[in-house]
Amino acid sequence: MTSQSDSQLSTDARQLLESYGGIPAEEITDHVVKVRDEAWEVFPYPCIGQFCFLDLSLKHTTVYPEVPQHLAEGQRLFDMACCFEQEIRQLVADGAPSENIYGCDLREEYVKLGYQLFQDRNRLQSHFLAADIFDKSSSLADLRGTFDMVYAGSFFHLFNYDDQIEVSTTVARLFRPVKGSFIVGRQVGTVNAAAHDHRTNPTGKMYRHNPRSLKEMWEKIGHDLGVSFTVDATLQQLPSDHFRFHTEDTRLIHFVIRRE
Template sequence: MARFLDNLVTRSPAYSTVISRLQNGDSFVDIGCFLGQELRQIVADGAPTDHLHAVDVVNHWDLGYEFFRDADRFKIDLIEEDMMHPGPGLQALQGKMDIILVNQVFHQWVLEVQTDAAVELVKLSRPGSLILGYQAGVKVPRELLGPKGSQYKAFLQSPETWKKMWDEVGERTGMVFKTEAKLLTWEELGHDPEETAYMGRDVLMMEFVITREK
């Protein structure tokens, strides 16, 4: 579980901008929030809690309170819904989110589903919104298959295919996105590459910042 507790958001080149914008009243949603560790970091770094939202398909929130022992003081809007099939909680945020964090989510799907998920995700945005996060990435895009006998299949993207996907999302939605992405080694993130070798020696971490320009 330790890998999932990494506060990757603090490494983002947009992080100082995120904190500044939140301090000036911008809204923020963490898609796939898990225990809420990144939201807690954002609050610790000076963001008010008024416009922060946490979303996950499974509620780990109570476990987060247990882990961090802060149920009495950490109050954030939690939405237990599937981003692919938004319910009333996510629907209420559509067109209102200035900053969208989505860490380690897209790489679990095939490319078609990733694209459809991005189309759903941007319904939360408005012009000027930032979409940022991290996910597994590769220099040469390829499928990722599950263990022998498993039906699991996903698609690992390169920065180039990631940008192409967001261009397609723009075409499908009528929005315009500026996509910045790069690959980081596990050593750069402070991890032993042997810990992730099971995914393939070519798998790195992709850092991205996407700006909705229109």
């Protein structure tokens, strides 16, 4: 793996590592590179190689101001595919009670590396589990109907269309059966919704949504579950350097999906 340049690490990430993680500013770059290289050996996801695993997206969403407030009131949040759990650490840094936050990833090694990255094993009280979302007998089944909020960053887009329906349905079942529960997140999208090749997916395909296709998919999921969902989704331009890896119509799609 190549070494980390200072420009690749966002200001948000640096502030969190310094203020919450207690890592001296002059040591942050070397510290992140060391953890990144260990993560790459676990599995070579592109987001690991490109240092996107420290992106902080939730704090920049329109719903973020209500999330720490809801957590303080006793509601619970689930971070789906939490990787190094950086979004959870940001919530805690912003005053949210960590014991009301859960995170899940396919690979338990990333949870351990998250503690190493943020040096908080003895103070963070969030709950983490390793589970395969396609495994109907995993520990996720025990958590159905217990969450008010779900964060899903760079997760749903990993799968083809049919698998996205299955995965999204599983996530929707995590909601408490009350109006207002929501999923917030972002992922790779596109101007024209379509399947694309994806080398880290076992099927070799990923489906990229635009706002219309995402709404249509959640209409189907809602119909199957007997629940209505509203979908607020927008496309955003990618940074110019990302087009080395994507086609010209690739975008980021940001979404909030609420249970009615």
